[in-house]
Amino acid sequence: MILDYLPLFLFALVFILILFGYPVAFTLGGLSVITGLILYDIDFFYLLSLRIFGTMHNFVLVAVPLFVFMGIMLEKSGLAESLLETMSHLFGRLKGGLAISVVIVGGMLAASTGIVGATVITMGLISLPTMLKKGYSPELATGTIASSGTLGQIIPPSVVLVLLGSVLNVSVGDLFTAALVPGILLVGMYIGYILVIAHLNPASAPAITAEESAAFWSTGSTKKVIHAFVLPFTLILLVLGSIFLGIASPTEAAAVGALGAIALTASQKKLNFEILKEVMRDTTFLTCMVFMILIGATSFSLVFRAMGGDKILADAITQAGLSPNLFLLTVLLVVFIAGFFIDFIEIIFIIVPVAAPIFSAMGIDLIWIGILIALNLQTSFLTPPFGFSLFYLKGVAPPEIRTGQLYRGIIPFVIIQVVLLGLVILFPEIVSFLL
Incomplete structure (x- = not known):
């Protein structure tokens, strides 16, 4: 009887060790291998080698290092600074205009990089001091920057969607297409919230002065606007356009994006050997981290299923009489709570593979x-305590920004994300509209 619950005990033990700070990849892989050796024998792990080689031959996953390279290279190009400066003057005369410009730039950077850390740090360094200087409330300024930086999670090309496509065994191109409308809706909801706050409390989101605006528009402003918009839009069109038009697969489009990012950095006269070496080192580090977790998760999945863990969960759901909708809400709640404590990559590779076969069977x-x-x-x-966007922003924020202000600032944006999640649950057409 106790042995029947061993898979669930293994699952719980993995979570506990991760919460205690043990490395995710080695916790998943190590526990799984030890459990497999105790219950089975060494020959059992021949299947593991086959699975790992299958992962290595997965063409879709090649897009991960390419998109990471593209994002880090674009961070070095200086285009984000140019975009933020231009957008802040385009919307600056509007109350809340600086915050709106941050959201729009966050969306554009998401569509051209997909790297959350790079986006948050860049916008935090450039726009946060300016917003505070102009009289923005610290809560609104930090909340806008932190949440806008996370748009790279849902707006394609997104590393999250690439990994989910691999785990769910669905087309990454279809996921990119399906994510476009929710991503645009989220940007619109952020802007709507900022406009409401600026109307209710104008002092928290003031407009820039007429003198500052006039100074910008009087010195080659047209050239600045064209320069700031044309280059990023060109890259977005090359990457996303080639996927949506069926010209290239996501992996091929990622290669085009990586090459385009090099060209854009060179056009800004920022490309040199040191920058190239730094970008390649960071890309290698992030890619190795992702794939080590993937190998650990593959080990866990193999042992968990060999022990009948997926069957135990399926039987428990059947006996509990959970409807598909109730099971969906349960999984989403588990993912939401897990997000307070562990990284999105770990959630994708631990929770999603367990739930995916049940969703498919339903x-x-x-x-x-x-x-x-x-x-x-x-x-x-x-979401605190381990919200990475909060860590990134706190690291580059001025000393007067307190952690409490940061936490209060993101609450409305988390609520907006949950509201959009509810809308997508109630109206699945939002996802299938472009498919």
């Missing part, structure tokens, strides 16, 4: 599930 559209999980995972970057 006849639920896995593309829709992928978008729901991606939207849910986006909150993990904003």
Whole structure:
């Protein structure tokens, strides 16, 4: 009887050790291998080598290092600074205009990089001091920057969607297409919230002065606007356009994006050997981290299923009489709570593989599930105590910004994300509109 619950005990033990700070990849892989050796024998792990080689031959996953390279290279190009300066003057005369410009730039950077850390740090360094100087409330300024930086989780090209496509065994191109409308809606909801706050409390989101605006527009402003918008839009069109038009697969488009990012950095006269070496080192580090976790998760999945863990969960759901909708809400709640404590990559590789076969058996559209999980995972970057977006922003924020202000600032944006998640659950057409 106790042996029947061994898979669930293994699952719980993995979570406990991760919460105590043990490395995720080695916790998943190590526990699984030890359990497999105790219950089975060394020959059992021949299957593991086959699975790892299968992962290594997965063409879709090649997009991960390419998109990471593209994002880090664009961070070095200086285009974000140019975009933020231009957008702040385009919307600056509007109350809340600086915050709106941050959201729009966050969306554009998401569509051209997809790297949350790079976006948050860049916008935090450039726009946060300016917003505070102009009289923005610290809560609104930090909340806007932190949440806008996470748009790279849902707006394609997104590393999250690439990993989810691999785990759910669905087309990454379809996930990119399905995520476009929710991503645009989220940007619109952020802007709507800022406009409401600026109307209710103008002192918290003042407009820039007429003198500052006039000074910008009087000195080659047209050239600045064209320069700031044309280059990023060109890259976005090359990457996303080639995917949506069926010209290239996501992996091929990622290669185009990586090459385009090099060209854009060179056009800004920022490309040199030191920058190239730094970008390649950071890309290698992040890619190795992702794939080590993937190998650990593959080991865990193999042992968990060999022990009948997936069957135990399926039987428990059947006996509990959970409807597909109730099971969906349960999984989303688990993912949301897990996001408070562990990273999105770990959630994708631990929770999603266990739930995916059950969703599939229930006849639920896995593309829709992928978008729901991606939207849910986006909150993990904003929810304390381990919200990475908060860590990134706190690291570059002026000393007068307190942690409490940062936490209060992100609450409305987390609520907005949860509201959008609810809308996508109630109206699946939002996801299937472009498919």
